[in-house]
Structure formats: C-alpha cells, structure tokens
Amino acid sequence: METSGGIQASLGGRYATALFELARDAHAIEAVEASLATLRETLAGSDDFRALVNSPLISRTDSARAIAAVAETMGLDATTRNFLGVLAENRRLRDLPKIIAAFRTLAARHRGEATAEVVSAHPLNDEQVVELKHRLRQRVGREVSVDLSVDSALLGGLVVRIGSQMIDSSIRTRLNSLAHVMKG
Structure with missing residues (x-):
C-alpha cells in the first residue's frame, strides 16, 4: 500500500x-x-x-x-x-x-482521486460543490474528493488545499495583501 x-x-x-x-x-x-x-x-x-x-x-x-x-x-x-x-x-x-x-x-488515493480541503466563508450549495469539483478536476487532471468546512473569518471566497498546493482566493487574504501594498 x-x-x-x-x-x-x-x-x-x-x-x-x-x-x-x-x-x-x-x-x-x-x-x-x-x-x-x-x-x-x-x-x-x-x-x-x-x-x-x-x-x-x-x-x-x-x-x-x-x-x-x-x-x-x-x-x-x-x-x-x-x-x-x-x-x-x-x-x-x-x-x-x-x-x-x-x-x-x-x-481517495485508493480510488485514484485527489483530496482537496476546501474552506469557504459560507456553506456551499450542491451546484457550487459540483462546479468546484469540476474545476479542480480540470486543474489536477483526475477526480477530486472535497472535504468542506466553513470559516466565516474569510469574509468571502475560498481556500483550497490539494496536497502541498494551496489556492487562497479569500477576501481576508486579498484585504491583507492590499493593506500590505498600501503600507509601502
């Protein structure tokens, strides 16, 4: 194994x-x-x-x-x-x-899938989960099993972790980046 x-x-x-x-x-x-x-x-x-x-x-x-x-x-x-x-x-x-x-x-590995940990600001509905799985499947080239959780501190957007790869599109991160840029 x-x-x-x-x-x-x-x-x-x-x-x-x-x-x-x-x-x-x-x-x-x-x-x-x-x-x-x-x-x-x-x-x-x-x-x-x-x-x-x-x-x-x-x-x-x-x-x-x-x-x-x-x-x-x-x-x-x-x-x-x-x-x-x-x-x-x-x-x-x-x-x-x-x-x-x-x-x-x-x-998931046994089934040949990748596993993605997905944190969203609000619970995702079924359509959003299907669309997310579709986009992740396109990105990684195989089926993706998602592990969903909610963190209202994100304000909006998603944080997706697949293995060691992380995709952070949360509003909190964007605001922090903007604040950092404005400081100079």
Whole structure:
C-alpha cells in the first residue's frame, strides 16, 4: 500500500493506515468512510460527544463503554465500532479528527482521486460543490474528493488545499495583501 505524503509520520496517520488496511481487507472501505463521516459531523455538532472524546477525566473502561454505546446508537459499521474501542482503550479518541482526515486521504488515493480541503466563508450549495469539483478536476487532471468546512473569518471566497498546493482566493487574504501594498 502506498502511503507517501507523510500520512504514516503522525500517530493519527498510523492509526488511520491501520484502519484503512482493516477496511480494505474486509472490503468495507465505503462503509468505514461513511461511519467516519457520521463521526465527523457528530464531532462538529455535539458538545457532549466532543467532551467524551477529549476528556482526560473519563477512565479507559468508561470511555470504551460510552463510545461503544454511542457508536451503536449512531449505526456505525462493525469495523469502525471496534476501532473506536481500541482508540478508547489506548486513550487516543482525541486524535479522531486527524485519523478521519488521514483515512479520507487514503481512501481517495485508493480510488485514484485527489483530496482537496476546501474552506469557504459560507456553506456551499450542491451546484457550487459540483462546479468546484469540476474545476479542480480540470486543474489536477483526475477526480477530486472535497472535504468542506466553513470559516466565516474569510469574509468571502475560498481556500483550497490539494496536497502541498494551496489556492487562497479569500477576501481576508486579498484585504491583507492590499493593506500590505498600501503600507509601502
């Protein structure tokens, strides 16, 4: 398996690689990816879930029990549920966002896609996402999987990162550049 690009260099990357290999061997990459997307949305939207994942005060046993109950309620696939138990036992649940991002990159590579992290000032509608994917596909020459997030501090525009390449068309950056030029 090709894991260049530094994914295995981090602890989260090593966990993501292990999960990817388990999912690949079980022919469950899509199911695991869907479960991880659900986890990502829950992390973004639930203060209680973030507290469970990040709290150092919860014992390993209690953390494992709680994460198993939550995973069952969320309807996550068996591979992901077991993996979350391992993370809880190893006190690595706090690394879940990094693991999810690295897994998405590995899954996209497996499908022959590039992965783009896209930050916008406002949520993009479906038409905008389709157009963005089309333009990125033209730029990189292959299918592109997008990881969308919102940062209202950008004021407008987008920041797109594909691998080590970054395209920053945000209004915040343009205003900062203009201010720098005006200073002389």
